[in-house]
Amino acid sequence: MADILVTGSAGFIGSHVAHRLLDRGDRVVGVDNITPYYDPTLKRARLARLEAREGYRHLTLDIADRDGVARLFEEARPAGVINLAAQPGVRYSLEHPHAYVDSNLVGFLNILEGCRSVQPAHLVYASTSSAYGANARLPFSPHDPAHHPMSLYAATKLANEAMSHAYSHLFRIPCTGLRFFTVYGPWTRPDMALYKFADAITQGRPIDVYGEGRMQRDFTYVDDIAAGVIAALDRPAQVDPTWDAEHPDPSTSGVAPWRVLNIGASRREELMRYIEVLGEKLGRKPQLNLMPMQPGDVVRTEADISDTRAALGYEPTTSIDEGIGKFVDWYLDYHGLQRGDG
Secondary structure, X not given: OOEEEEEOOOOHHHHHHHHHHHHOOOEEEEEEOOOOOOOHHHHHXXXXXXXXXXXXXXXXXXXXXXXXXXXXXXXXXXOEEEEOOOOOOOOHHHHXXXXXXXXXXXXXHHHHHHHHHHXXXXXEEEEEHHHHOOOOOOOEXXXXXXXXXXXXXXXXXXXXXXXXXXXXXXXXXXXXXXXXXXXXXXXXXXXXXXXXXXXXXXXXXXXXXXXXXXXEEOOEEXXXXXXXXXXXXXXXXXXXXXXXXXXXXXXXXXXXXXXXXXXXXXXXXXXXXXXXXXXXXXXXXXXXXXXXXXXXXXXXXXXXXXXXXXXXXXXOOOXXXXXXXXXXXXXXHHHOOOOOOO
């Protein structure tokens, strides 16, 4: 049993991670500021489920609050830290750039400073597959350079990786950055594609399908993501004794207990197949509105998880048929709908 700090605990991934920690007997200190980026009702519903559980303690706090985060670390003194609080979304960053600097840069610095003060056994934080940016070589490998982000969101996550390396080197804080690949499942955010598609299908509206339906994604079920997060937490990063400073591997370090890993399903799925399965599970035929690519988007993603398997014993198990089925069961129940309802 340990005290684990989970930031973003009322969020989509954070709530799943917190439940999984509680299931195995850890105590969880959850932090979330219930931002109105999307309907806070959903966040409060996730939070209510957590607060009903023994071992969960919540603090409403913005991680950009420097003094508040410092007090949190001093009082909680967590054995491990999982930072999932962030301003998400590629398209939102085109219109609201300062939100990403406040949460993803200033907020992450405050988390690093908190870790510096209490020296937890491990800091695990969310990065993103968007970090690969203009890189077109598939599958995406953390051993490949990632220097060309296509959005400010991706740029802030790459900055997190660099910031954590500096703190890991200077203050010997074990740090693991996890590049998540297109997460989906129950309790997902309403701004994410699966939720938006489900809303459109059940309301009889056409789905806006960007990239004229040519996009492919490494869709990863949220339980597989949460399992990877906790597997990483339990295995702190170490200095890589094989690291070569003359040929530096960007995924590990020879001067710090630091690493970057992919967390994905390690398979590409056609976006059109994803939509087809969703329609089947909802019992309604989707209407499609094919549109051009949006700024900041990439055509296809796929994770190379060979390092993740070796380091964490990680193995995703959920197919999109099973995962979308579980999402639909939750979606219909949450909205009080029946299969085939409009």
